[in-house]
Amino acid sequence: MEQLAGGTAVVSGGASGIGLGIARAAAGEGMHVVIADIEEGPGEEAAAAIAATGARSLFVRTNVMDLDSVEALADCAYAEFGRVDLLCNNAGVHHPSPVNEMSREDWRWLLGVNLEGVIHGLLAFLPRMREQGGESHIVNTSSLAGLAPLPGGAGYTASKFAVTGLTEVLRGELAPHRIGVSLLCPGPVNTNIGSSARNRRSALDEDGEDAGGTAGRDAEAHVSAVTSRGMDPDLVGRLVMAAVMANDRYIIPHPEWREVIETRSARLLQGFDRAGELLSNL
């Protein structure tokens, strides 16, 4: 999609971190921006700050775990702007906890936001994006943890691997419809993801009881410490705009982590070689 100016971007998780960086960058390219987030105060503030730069901007309180809520978001975006040119399924949470300590609700929250949030975005927006005609684009936020396992974060890794697979297939399916698809796989970015649990109760309470998360404070503090040394989210946002215009398949802002992906790929290929050896001896 070469032309962004005058189009409309919808960004889930747009009140903070990477989503806010994407929303600001989209406004910087002359787009109208819809910020969708479960956190009302920061969402309103973000939309107002973007509007103050001269862009048209709207906040819609949205729980991406809830399909009805995402459908209502799509209704608002189409009522206000008539079309959506860039959909960023970005809202996400982290829950650093070993598998054997994770509860049913931990899994439901992680997969509900990180994976179902993306699926709900597609269910609510894709039919209308196809129908509106013209070029458009979808960016799904995965992670480096969607390309190689993140130690201590099996639930997060599972959710992000699923987003990676879904997005890779989606790109092929949507190409004939002139809808580009990019997969965003950041390493550490300086955001509020270390305090993801701040949104857990409001996300889960809307559809059930929750006894509270099992992630230890130390593990969450470690995530905050690592990400606080990470990349500026505004830089990620500007990179995303450039990649959308070029219809890039992958957006991987952290070249210094390349080796981690190389190591995993090499291990996978060793699996083929090993099975070949074993089969020849059967």
Ligand SMILES: NC(=O)c1ccc[n+]([C@@H]2O[C@H](COP(=O)([O-])OP(=O)(O)OC[C@H]3O[C@@H](n4cnc5c(N)ncnc54)[C@H](O)[C@@H]3O)[C@@H](O)[C@H]2O)c1
């Ligand atoms: N920060 C990193 O180092 C990093 C690295 C790789 C991938 N990511 C991914 O980037 C995305 C954005 O995370 P971030 O780092 O900017 O964190 P963040 O906490 O700063 O922002 C996430 C936003 O999502 C919102 N959100 C959470 N649950 C929601 C729900 N149920 N419905 C709607 N909105 C909800 C939060 O309110 C918040 O505004 C996530 O998908 C995350 O997994 C982050």
